[in-house]
Amino acid sequence: MDIDTLDLNLLRIFDALIRTRNVTSAGEAVGLSQPAVSYALAKLRTITGDELFVRSRGGMEPTPRAIHMGVPVRQVLDMIRREVFQTDHFIPSEAERVFTLSLSDIGEMVFLPRLLRRLQTEAPHVTIKSVSLSPADLQEAMASGDVDLAAGYFPDIIKANFYQQHLFAHTFACLVREGHPTIRKRMTMKQFMDATHIVIRAEGRSQEIFERHLEEKRITRRVGLVIPHFMSVPHLLQATDMVATVPRSLAEALVSFGTVCMFDLPFETPKFDLKQYWHARFHRDPANQWLRQLVYESFIQGI
Structure with missing residues (x-):
């Protein structure tokens, strides 16, 4: 038998016949007339080289070949209904899967704890994997499904086959160590200009905005240190009288550790x-939809 020429509707009719043992009832089950079912049965007989069903007082009795085919045909049809046509349902409390997120180190420090707190109660068996990729690699990974979601400042994701949702507008703040000798109640423009600054050039793109803003305003600083990571900022500030300008949410998080103080910048x-x-491939995926809502709520709850 050449499976490439097999009409799957024949399997539906065969399954209805094996269940009802009646041509009329089988037709009603699949929405066909009795002649149409009889025609389909004739085609099945030709394909299999077997009578499959024989008329008797009790109805259409299946042959041994038909009985042997019954279970696998039902399994094939059930799999098609379940895996191909049935709408997926995602139940967070029962889910056991890994979601991969692209977050900056700020996202991991500030927003990931909020997300994990929600997961503990709503989806305790879900695992979160955080990755950091280049813009080109990130877009490919999202298209392939290797990364489920990117959250943060990603201005390079501009292709038409990507969706985006605004979370909130963010800005910057300054950090100094507790007990700083000159900056106490507020930061003046003179203090900002006189200070020695730590500049962070991290993988995230948000710092570029601040550096570009200083160039546009023709504000120059004395830069004493350039580093690639935000995480070392509190330790460096604690040991020096330097100043660091970072995204405000990160500043608020670092202040909670009790070793640094936060100040508004003395200019816009x-x-x-x-x-x-x-x-776009995962726009209607129930699991991705749930994750997006959870991330959205986790981000905005800190505003």
Whole structure:
């Protein structure tokens, strides 16, 4: 038998016949007339080289070949209904899967704890994996499904097959160590200009906004240290009288540790939008939809 020429509707009719043992009832089950069912049975007989069903007083009795075919045919049809046509349902409390997120180190420090607190109660068996990729690699990973969601400042994700959702507008703040000798109640423009600054050039793009803003305003600083990571900022500030300008949410998080103080900048600060991004392939995926809502709620709860 050449399976490439097999009409799957024949399997539906065969399954109805094996269940009802009656041509009329089988037709009603699949929405066909009695002649149409009889025609389909004739085709099945030709394909299999077997009578399959024989008329008797009790109805259409299956042959041994038909009985042997009954279970696998039902399994094939059930699998098609379940895996191909049935709408997926995602139950967070029962889910056991890994979601991969692209977050900056700020996202991991500030927003990931909020997300994990929600997961503990709503989806205790879900695992979160955080990755950091280049813009080109990130877009490919999202298209392939290797990354489920990107959340943060990703201005390079601009292709038409990506969706995005605004989370909130963000800005910057300054950090100094507790007990700083000159900066106490507020930061003046003179103090900002006189201070030695730590500049963070991290993988995230948000710091570029601040540096570009300073160039546009023709504000120059004395830069004493350039580093690639935000996480070392509190320790460096604690040991020096330097100043560091960071995204405000990170500043608020670091202040909670009790070793640094936060100040507003003495001039108008630029804003940037934090968003979450996902690929169009997964726009209607129930699991991705649930994750997006959870991330959205976790981000905005800190505003």
